[in-house]
Amino acid sequence: MRKRIVLFLIILIFLSLIFIVLPKIGFYTFVFDQGEYEHSDESSTERISDxxxxxxxxxxxxxxxxxxxxxxxxxxxxxxxxxxxxxxxxxxxxxxxxxxxxxxxxxxxxxxxxxxxxxxxxxxxxxxxxxxxxxxxxxxxxxxxxxxxxxxxxxxxxxxxxxxxxxxx
Ligand SMILES: [Zn+2]
Structure with a gap:
């Protein structure tokens, strides 16, 4: 029983690291060089200089x-x-x-x-x-x-x- 709890806690810590801590410190932005953009409409044909x-x-x-x-x-x-x-x-x-x-x-x-x-x-x-x-x-x-x-x-x-x-x- 105790083993299961430990395992559960390890998984919980692991998941929160991946989904909460790393995004918070901008890890993915840094590694994948991804940002958030206003222009994401792929069908637009206007010239963008921003x-x-x-x-x-x-x-x-x-x-x-x-x-x-x-x-x-x-x-x-x-x-x-x-x-x-x-x-x-x-x-x-x-x-x-x-x-x-x-x-x-x-x-x-x-x-x-x-x-x-x-x-x-x-x-x-x-x-x-x-x-x-x-x-x-x-x-x-x-x-x-x-x-x-x-x-x-x-x-x-x-x-x-x-x-x-x-x-x-
Ligand atoms: Zn060019």
């Missing part, structure tokens, strides 16, 4: 990136963060089956995983014209821990920054 829609780790590094850019006199504007798969699919068709320039090379984008954002230069008539601006930003992005699209081998994607971690897919 940093709060990025995964917690991506957002943290993005803020560090923005701070360092500012320190270096680089006026960065975030143009897009999280992208629904519906929007990614529409962008993929652009320049292929629908009119316009090709703007993306993949249907499987880090934007849809909340691990990527795009930038342009702020307060200028030509937000994509200053190549030196994008080169300097890419250096800072790399330093912070992102993979800047500036360095993509096959198709350079100057405005693009993504977080690559082997355990995050």
């Amino acid at each position: 940093l709060n829609e990025l995964s917690p780790k991506t957002r943290e590094l993005a803020l560090e990136f923005l701070e360092k850019c500012e320190e270096n006199g680089l006026n960065v504007r975030i143009t897009e963060t999280y992208r629904t798969q519906a929007r990614q699919d529409i962008l993929y068709e652009q320049g292929r089956t629908t009119p316009g320039l090709v703007v993306t090379w993949t249907k499987n984008s880090k934007h849809t995983k909340r691990h990527a954002f795009d930038i342009c230069e702020d307060d200028t008539d030509d937000p994509y014209g200053d190549l030196e601006f994008f080169r300097k930003c890419a250096e800072i992005g790399k330093e912070v821990g992102f993979t800047p699209g500036y360095y993509f081998d096959e198709v350079q994607d100057m405005p693009h920054y993504e977080l690559n971690r082997w355990w995050i897919q």
Whole structure:
């Protein structure tokens, strides 16, 4: 009888650890890099540029990136963060089956995983014209821990920054 009680208590402690203690201290958020988001409607096709829609780790590094850019006199504007798969699919068709320039090379984008954002230069008539601006930003992005699209081998994607971690897919 006593053995059963001990076993029951052990199970109770174990369960409360998994379901109460670990979530409270943000363990799962840290390990799985999952947050809570306002935009979770996967059918929406609007452009989202809110940093709060990025995964917690991506957002943290993005803020560090923005701070360092500012320190270096680089006026960065975030143009897009999280992208629904519906929007990614529409962008993929652009320049292929629908009119316009090709703007993306993949249907499987880090934007849809909340691990990527795009930038342009702020307060200028030509937000994509200053190549030196994008080169300097890419250096800072790399330093912070992102993979800047500036360095993509096959198709350079100057405005693009993504977080690559082997355990995050
Ligand atoms: Zn991008």
